[in-house]
Amino acid sequence: MVAVSENTVATEGASLRVKDVTKVFAARDSTAERMLALDAMSFAVAPGELVSIIGPSGCGKSTLLRLIGGLDFPTSGELYVGTEAITGPSSERGLVFQDPCLFPWLTVRRNIQAGLVALGVLREKRSEVNYFLRLVGLEGFADVYPHHLSGGMAQRVALARALITHPKILLLDEPLGALDAFTRMRMQDEVLDLWQARLTTTLLVTHDIDEAIYMSRRILIMTPRPGRVERSIEVDLPRPRDRSSAEFLDLRSEILKLFTSPVS
Amino acid sequence: MLFAGNKVNEVAPLKESAQPSNVVEPPTGAQKKHEPPAEKRRWQIFFTVPLATATALALHWLASRQEPPGETHLYTYLLSGLLVVSIVAVALQSLWSSDWMRGACPLIAAAVLFLAGWEMATSGFRWLPMPYFPGPAAVLQSLVTDRDILFDSTCHSLLLLLCGYALGVAVGLFSGVCIGWSRQVRYWGMPLLKIVGPIPATAWIPLAMVLSPSAMVSAMALIALAVWFPVTMLTASGVSNTRAAYLDVARTLGAGRAFLIFRVAIPAALPSIFIGLFMGLGASFLTLVVAETVGVKSGLGWYVSWAQGWAEYRKVYAALLIMAAFFSTIMTALFKVRDRVLVWQKGVIKW
Numbered sequence A: 001m002v003a004v005s006e007n008t009v010a011t012e013g014a015s016l017r018v019k020d021v022t023k024v025f026a027a028r029d030s031t032a033e034r035m036l037a038l039d040a041m042s043f044a045v046a047p048g049e050l051v052s053i054i055g056p057s058g059c060g061k062s063t064l065l066r067l068i069g070g071l072d073f074p075t076s077g078e079l080y081v082g083t084e085a086i087t088g089p090s091s092e093r094g095l096v097f098q099d100p101c102l103f104p105w106l107t108v109r110r111n112i113q114a115g116l117v118a119l120g121v122l123r124e125k126r127s128e129v130n131y132f133l134r135l136v137g138l139e140g141f142a143d144v145y146p147h148h149l150s151g152g153m154a155q156r157v158a159l160a161r162a163l164i165t166h167p168k169i170l171l172l173d174e175p176l177g178a179l180d181a182f183t184r185m186r187m188q189d190e191v192l193d194l195w196q197a198r199l200t201t202t203l204l205v206t207h208d209i210d211e212a213i214y215m216s217r218r219i220l221i222m223t224p225r226p227g228r229v230e231r232s233i234e235v236d237l238p239r240p241r242d243r244s245s246a247e248f249l250d251l252r253s254e255i256l257k258l259f260t261s262p263v264s
Numbered sequence B: 001m002l003f004a005g006n007k008v009n010e011v012a013p014l015k016e017s018a019q020p021s022n023v024v025e026p027p028t029g030a031q032k033k034h035e036p037p038a039e040k041r042r043w044q045i046f047f048t049v050p051l052a053t054a055t056a057l058a059l060h061w062l063a064s065r066q067e068p069p070g071e072t073h074l075y076t077y078l079l080s081g082l083l084v085v086s087i088v089a090v091a092l093q094s095l096w097s098s099d100w101m102r103g104a105c106p107l108i109a110a111a112v113l114f115l116a117g118w119e120m121a122t123s124g125f126r127w128l129p130m131p132y133f134p135g136p137a138a139v140l141q142s143l144v145t146d147r148d149i150l151f152d153s154t155c156h157s158l159l160l161l162l163c164g165y166a167l168g169v170a171v172g173l174f175s176g177v178c179i180g181w182s183r184q185v186r187y188w189g190m191p192l193l194k195i196v197g198p199i200p201a202t203a204w205i206p207l208a209m210v211l212s213p214s215a216m217v218s219a220m221a222l223i224a225l226a227v228w229f230p231v232t233m234l235t236a237s238g239v240s241n242t243r244a245a246y247l248d249v250a251r252t253l254g255a256g257r258a259f260l261i262f263r264v265a266i267p268a269a270l271p272s273i274f275i276g277l278f279m280g281l282g283a284s285f286l287t288l289v290v291a292e293t294v295g296v297k298s299g300l301g302w303y304v305s306w307a308q309g310w311a312e313y314r315k316v317y318a319a320l321l322i323m324a325a326f327f328s329t330i331m332t333a334l335f336k337v338r339d340r341v342l343v344w345q346k347g348v349i350k351w
Ligand SMILES: Nc1ncnc2c1ncn2[C@@H]1O[C@H](COP(=O)(O)OP(=O)(O)OP(=O)(O)O)[C@@H](O)[C@H]1O
Pocket: A025, A026, A035, A037, A056, A057, A058, A059, A060, A061, A062, A063, A064
């Protein structure tokens, strides 16, 4: 892997700004109380930046990504891509769900080209499908149905499917959560390669502190109930990063301390 | 990797050493179940058909000694032909045989034995009252003598069935997708569907006769109505049960409404839609036969009631045979279509 200084390469990414976003889920029945999932959350991501979000389960990470993806709307607050407010889903914001969620009735190739079909540009951009198939190393599986793929392969297809529309922002919701340690490390490098090739602004949700340190330039740490950004930690280690270097481990224990010590 | 390797090394020898001591003769027993006996049984299976046919032929000869030969010679020819073919098949099977033939042999033999049993019960011992229960020879005879009118009836039935079914499916798919997709259409459409749908289509016959200019048109409308209900119901439930995640994925890919409906919701609903198509097909057979019996002056249903009117029960059975072949062929064709359309389900569900 080549070390890249992240701000010198031309970027396909756009900036992202989340401003005072609150999300309240309605009570399921009269006895349950309303669920405050996100509370006045604010942060910004620069174009081409790769930012990780870590936080305990149920702190609203998926909710946040759905809001940015435009699949859901905030109770109050605003979200901006560049200078434009987010009003609904768009192919500019690619979302990879925790579960790969491939269309089971389409082959791998057709899954990947779904975005082009949806935008009505399949004819002009058909060659890109092969490019992305090669990029995620699945040329040999182009005509296979998703059922026959392993978890990691399915996740790569989901990634290629999200990338093919050239999103300006890539939202990854624990895309590697279901993988074993080895596959996971390989996939981390693959995602990094993809990101470095195009410098798409990327928001990566993860449970794994090592993954966050290894991958991202900045880590947002979220607190649960109500969810908000507790801290933002810059990761200034050179790439490729060494998971066993002293700086890496220092950072790791610092973050771990944040989670284990009671919040003041 | 290391861990996996260790595991295999530890477990495998244990298994091998444990087996012979615990079980008396495990390796031969386990193997026998799979390879050689199966091969042997397959080889013998080819003799079932000629044996059954020879038995049937002998019984037929006994049973039909008193009857005029003209009445039964077709059946004799049929059985003899089958006997010759099956003997040739036995002779050739060492050179060439397919799995399909092996699989079919016991079924064919059973069918032939059933014919023999039927013949003994009817024209043989006359256990069953005669005009109502003719033997297979008589039925075959009427099948052949009435072949023109039977062929004509089948064509009429086929035309009526296909028109009605196609109309019902088209309308059913449309209304099903609308009800399944749009909350507003569901609000107004669902009560109508729930009230009107369960009425058997045949119950509308009196009304249909009054309303429509020709019996043909009203029969077609009735068949369409019978098909419409299950197709609509299952299409609607399939569409509205589409996993929200699929729709979300599609929307983040920039999908518009047409893509969401035609490329996500409908494909996701296809397994359910096919259940509706099968249920509709069954309902259409029923409605077809009833409509032809009471109104339309052609088709297999009409032929049956006409033959019954003349107390020609052998013709009734001949028509029933044709119906069985006709309906099951259509059913099989629909299964074939489903298998092609839903190949992606292979492995996902028990196929
Ligand atoms: N549609 C919904 N209706 C009601 N409550 C919801 C809904 N979606 C999420 N929640 C609630 O919002 C909170 C945050 O959920 P979210 O899925 O964003 O958590 P998460 O941080 O992604 O957790 P995990 O790491 O386990 O995936 C949870 O407490 C959940 O119960």
